[in-house]
Amino acid sequence: MTDPRDVLSPAISAAIGRALGPEHEGADPVLRPSQYADVQANAALALAKRVGTSPREVAARVVAELDDLPATVEISGPGFLNITFDDVWVASLLGGLAADPRLGVPTQEAQVVPIDYSAPNVAKEMHVGHLRTTVVGDALARTLEHLGHRVVRQNHIGDWGTPFGMLIEHLLAVGEGSEEALLLESDPNAFYQAARAEFDGDEDFATRSRARVVALQAGDQETLRLWAELVELSRHYFNRIYSTLGVTLTDDDLAGESTYNADLAGICDELEAKGLATVSDGALCVFLEGHTGREGKPVPLIIRKSDGGYGYATTDLATIRHRVERLGADRCLYVIGAPQALHLEMVWETARLAGWLPDDVEVVHVKIGNVLGEDRKILRTRSGAPLRLMALLEEAQANARREVDSTRPELAEEVRAAIAPVVGIGAVKYADLSVAHDSEYVFDLDRMLAFTGNTGPYLQYAAARIHSIFRSAGVVPSHAAPIVLGEPAERALALQLLRFGTVVAEVGDTLEPHRLCTYLFDLAQDFSAFYEHCPVLRAATPQLRESRLSLAGLTLAVLVQGLDLLGIETPEQM
Ligand code: ARG
Numbered sequence: 001m002t003d004p005r006d007v008l009s010p011a012i013s014a015a016i017g018r019a020l021g022p023e024h025e026g027a028d029p030v031l032r033p034s035q036y037a038d039v040q041a042n043a044a045l046a047l048a049k050r051v052g053t054s055p056r057e058v059a060a061r062v063v064a065e066l067d068d069l070p071a072t073v074e075i076s077g078p079g080f081l082n083i084t085f086d087d088v089w090v091a092s093l094l095g096g097l098a099a100d101p102r103l104g105v106p107t108q109e110a111q112v113v114p115i116d117y118s119a120p121n122v123a124k125e126m127h128v129g130h131l132r133t134t135v136v137g138d139a140l141a142r143t144l145e146h147l148g149h150r151v152v153r154q155n156h157i158g159d160w161g162t163p164f165g166m167l168i169e170h171l172l173a174v175g176e177g178s179e180e181a182l183l184l185e186s187d188p189n190a191f192y193q194a195a196r197a198e199f200d201g202d203e204d205f206a207t208r209s210r211a212r213v214v215a216l217q218a219g220d221q222e223t224l225r226l227w228a229e230l231v232e233l234s235r236h237y238f239n240r241i242y243s244t245l246g247v248t249l250t251d252d253d254l255a256g257e258s259t260y261n262a263d264l265a266g267i268c269d270e271l272e273a274k275g276l277a278t279v280s281d282g283a284l285c286v287f288l289e290g291h292t293g294r295e296g297k298p299v300p301l302i303i304r305k306s307d308g309g310y311g312y313a314t315t316d317l318a319t320i321r322h323r324v325e326r327l328g329a330d331r332c333l334y335v336i337g338a339p340q341a342l343h344l345e346m347v348w349e350t351a352r353l354a355g356w357l358p359d360d361v362e363v364v365h366v367k368i369g370n371v372l373g374e375d376r377k378i379l380r381t382r383s384g385a386p387l388r389l390m391a392l393l394e395e396a397q398a399n400a401r402r403e404v405d406s407t408r409p410e411l412a413e414e415v416r417a418a419i420a421p422v423v424g425i426g427a428v429k430y431a432d433l434s435v436a437h438d439s440e441y442v443f444d445l446d447r448m449l450a451f452t453g454n455t456g457p458y459l460q461y462a463a464a465r466i467h468s469i470f471r472s473a474g475v476v477p478s479h480a481a482p483i484v485l486g487e488p489a490e491r492a493l494a495l496q497l498l499r500f501g502t503v504v505a506e507v508g509d510t511l512e513p514h515r516l517c518t519y520l521f522d523l524a525q526d527f528s529a530f531y532e533h534c535p536v537l538r539a540a541t542p543q544l545r546e547s548r549l550s551l552a553g554l555t556l557a558v559l560v561q562g563l564d565l566l567g568i569e570t571p572e573q574m
Pocket of ligand 1: 116119120121156157158316319334336
């Protein structure tokens with residue numbers, strides 16, 4: 001615990017109890033940032049109403065009971081407490097932070113947390129929605145792991161279903177290993193579209209495709225081999241995107257729809273036996289209370305279609321059962337599109353009724369909002385042509401390269417070539433992370449790549465600038481020297497640094513990476529203000545120089561660690 005407010009809060013709560021009676025103990029002191037002090041406590045107004053005196057009187061009684069706080073407390077306005085921490089105390093907390101390899105981030109009691117994210121579809125292009133779940137899911141995985149949890153990544157790829165008949169027949173038509181087949185690795189939509197065209201235009205092909213689906217479901221060996229070939233080629237495509245993005249997903253995390261094939265019949269049987277599912281119009285359905293559509297008609301969760309096939313809902317019932325029973329989940333995250341909220345609600349409710357999802361297992365839909373084009377419609381195409389994610393990522397890197405070439409022409413060619421992908425990809429990822437994950441936003445490469453504002457490049461630049469201070473000093477970055485605090489800008493930076501652990505823990509609780517982005521952005525701005533007002537290399541005394549270098553080094557460590565939790569790299573120069 002290094003955030004001084006974490007010490008302050010319980011101290012004030014206890015004082016409130018002593019001043020106003022035990023029934024008020026534990027009252028929230030309502031801490032707010034203040035321009036007149038480090039923090040302001042605003043509880044007196046609400047408490048005054050309850051105890052029937054004036055807020056100022058309440059404030060005075062609470063202050064009288066506050067003992068031994070390493071801070072000065074002043075009553076202001078109608079009854080606020082303006083609290084300014086003692087410099088020496090803040091400096092000693094900062095010393096503790098600097099000596100802590102975890103930089104104040106707590107280690108929480110370990111939970112098993114399966115995270116369902118990314119989940120692209122075989123033989124289809126990943127779209128920007130997949131990009132967003134991949135980036136947000138990966139940041140959550142990294143953060144929860146860092147907080148001490150056992151994260152189990154689950155990449156629920158779409159690798160099963162009726163289109164596979166058509167896709168397999170197309171693979172045979174173009175020839176395994178042919179150039180057209182290899183499109184699956186580079187431009188999967190082109191492969192899919194060609195298969196579709198053949199299906200729509202050629203009656204024989206369509207008939208063969210339908211027969212293929214039957215053979216696939218019946219487990220025909222040769223058909224399964226061809227199917228596996230399609231999945232394998234798509235896997236290469238996914239992995240190329242993942243390595244370009246620097247996400248932590250590996251082949252070991254693949255748990256596609258097909259992995260649950262053997263469970264689906266049993267799931268249906270069990271729901272039927274438990275009286276939860278009934279046949280309606282030939283389909284096996286679960287009807288849940290409160291889920292009604294137009295004219296009050298109940299909306300079913302279809303778990304077996306009238307043709308005997310299983311669908312998306314059935315496999316998702318299998319995912320929850322698997323994650324609870326086999327993986328031992330304490331908390332399950334589904335990082336998937338916001339429009340799928342109803343689907344998940346119905347699946348979870350069914351699982352609860354079936355006894356597959358115990359009350360003490362938490363399930364969370366981390367809702368991913370739509371990514372829009374400049375026309376504010378869902379971003380699907382660019383200038384008419386289908387949107388290719390790889391092309392988009394390449395464009396981001398090329399733009400970053402142009403920017404670095406023009407701002408840092410003096411850097412060696414290899415150095416600029418290495419910086420460009422870090423900045424380009426960092427920009428795209430940060431844009432996904434810095435807005436609330438459930439909000440919509442407009443995809444705008446120019447804005448993402450801007451060096452000013454709340455962007456990835458701005459934060460990377462802040463870190464690179466600290467590296468350059470150390471380069472000028474001729475030493476490697478460190479934060480070992482004792483830090484003394486005098487100037488207001490130094491204190492502000494110190495207090496911000498002390499909040500890091502609290503913010504990371506908050507991201508783990510709320511599953512909102514944008515809070516960490518906001519924090520890092522504030523930190524970078526506090527550093528800028530510090531650097532502007534407090535000379536570092538030309539500080540008045542050698543001790544002060546060391547202290548300020550240490551403060552810069554600690555800021556760098558927090559920036560690098562924070563960005564790393566978001567899955568963003570920091571270049572040493574840019
Ligand atoms: N493959 C699906 C899609 O592209 C997403 C799957 C999300 N995960 C899940 N367990 N339903 O929309």
